[in-house]
Each structure stands twice: as C-alpha cells, then as structure tokens.
Amino acid sequence: MFVISKIWLGYGLISVVLSAFLVLIISTSQLFNQSFYRLVTIHLVLVILSWINSWPSRIVYTEDSPYFARVLFEHSPRLFKSFTFLGVAFCHIQSWSSIVICINKLRTANPEKYEERNKFWNRWCLLIYGLIIAFGLLAANYLIVIPTIRYLPETGNFVFIVMNLGDGIMNIFLVGVFLILYILISLIIGLITICKIRKHEEKGYHHSSLVILAHTFFRVFCLLSLMGSFFLQIEDFTVEMMITIVDFMTFSMTYMLLFCDENVKMAFRTSCSSGDST
Numbered sequence: 001m002f003v004i005s006k007i008w009l010g011y012g013l014i015s016v017v018l019s020a021f022l023v024l025i026i027s028t029s030q031l032f033n034q035s036f037y038r039l040v041t042i043h044l045v046l047v048i049l050s051w052i053n054s055w056p057s058r059i060v061y062t063e064d065s066p067y068f069a070r071v072l073f074e075h076s077p078r079l080f081k082s083f084t085f086l087g088v089a090f091c092h093i094q095s096w097s098s099i100v101i102c103i104n105k106l107r108t109a110n111p112e113k114y115e116e117r118n119k120f121w122n123r124w125c126l127l128i129y130g131l132i133i134a135f136g137l138l139a140a141n142y143l144i145v146i147p148t149i150r151y152l153p154e155t156g157n158f159v160f161i162v163m164n165l166g167d168g169i170m171n172i173f174l175v176g177v178f179l180i181l182y183i184l185i186s187l188i189i190g191l192i193t194i195c196k197i198r199k200h201e202e203k204g205y206h207h208s209s210l211v212i213l214a215h216t217f218f219r220v221f222c223l224l225s226l227m228g229s230f231f232l233q234i235e236d237f238t239v240e241m242m243i244t245i246v247d248f249m250t251f252s253m254t255y256m257l258l259f260c261d262e263n264v265k266m267a268f269r270t271s272c273s274s275g276d277s278t
Helices: 003-028 035-062 066-075 078-107 112-144 167-198 209-230 236-251 252-260 263-276
Strands: 148-152 157-160
Touching: 003 157, 003 236, 003 252, 003 263, 035 078, 035 112, 035 236, 078 112, 078 167, 078 209, 157 209, 167 209, 167 252, 209 236, 209 252, 236 252, 252 263
Parallel strands: none
Antiparallel strands: 148 157
C-alpha cells in the first residue's frame, strides 16, 4: 500500500470512529434538542457512507492494492461504475447538506422565532434530506459522463477509456460550474448568517454558530483548493491532491464539533465520567 494511501486510511478510520461516536452521543443525549444537531447527525452518517464508498474508486485511480481491485473487478465489473456514480452523488449531497445546515442556523438565529422554526426543521428535516439525496443521484446520473474502466487480464492493469472531446469538455464545464456555484452559495449564505447572528447574539457567538461558520468557510476554502487542483491537472499529483482535499472537507464537521461545540465537550466529559464510575 502506498504511503499516501496509509495516511488516507489512518486519518479516515480515526475520523469515522469519531463521527460515529458523535452520532451516538447526539442521538442519545438530552443536551442536543436543537434541530441543528439533528441535521448534523444526518450529515455525519452521510459523511461516513461517503468515505466508505470512496475506497474502491481511489484504489483504482491511484493504482494501489491492484490484487484487491482485480478480484473485485473480475467478479463485478459494474461495481466500480456504481462506486464512482455514488461518489459523484455524495459530492453534491454533502455540499447541499452543508448549505442546508447553514440555512438552519440562519433561520433559527432570531430568539423570538426560534421555537417555531426549530419545530419546523425537526418536522421536515428527513424530507429535506430526501430531496437533497434525490438531487445528488439525479445530478450524478444526468449531469456528468462517468469514464469507463476496463481491466486487462493479460497485463494486470486498469485502462481508462478516454471520452470523446465533447464529453470531456462537458465534464470539465459542469465540474467548474458546480464548484463555482457551491462556493458562491456557501459564501453568500455564510456572510448573511454572520450578519444575522451578530444582530441576535450580542454577547458573542454561540458555540453552535461558531461550528457552522467555521465549517462553512473551511468548506469554501477546500472547494477553492479542489477547483485549483482539478484545473491544474498534473496527472497522479492531481488525483492524490484532490482526494486529500476531499477527505479534509468530508470530515470537517466532525472536528469542528469536537473542538468548538460546548455541548459536545460536555457530553464527552459526561460519558467519560460515567464510564469511570462503572
């Protein structure tokens, strides 16, 4: 296994364990009664599934662990296309999930309307995420041409079937459009949220506000870096750089919660103290 793959695996496994732990404590603790945390829980579950789904594709694209990839490809050649398809869908889903969480914080910032709007988000959050997932799947199916991958038994190598010029140009155009779109939407909503929070949180930012603002602007930074890496196109370096950026972006919410959210810290201390007492 390549060194970079070991780093991805180590960082990913630690992040998955922490994300699963957060899902558990948020789902079971009475401290997390805000709709914000319910949205975050769904987001973290999607993040874990996205990371697991990414591994077959990243093994093929980096040509790492060829034996595993060959065995999987020989038995189910369509699996790789499915993994790639879901990977594209998860990119859209995670982007809209982050935007929706920021909108939630924007809409619930007013203390006078908090109860009403919090109930609205708790009631309709599953429907909202259902629509987000549906959009992600439709976008992956209709708005991008997924390259065909073939395995050559005689050489033991994977071959990427080159798309025609029209499909290639369309893919580059659509990737650029969506990256710019998500960057602009995140920036605009993030800035509006800052103004709204400043208006209603005069004594300083609430810890959940810090989490979502840090997450939103870190994601914007990652999307800008991702766009730069995509258009740079320096063969293997580009693939490794893009995967690394996506990993940091994928688990950013997990670490923002752990380092910035006081409710998470309190729940963590409570779980540790109860474990020590038993």
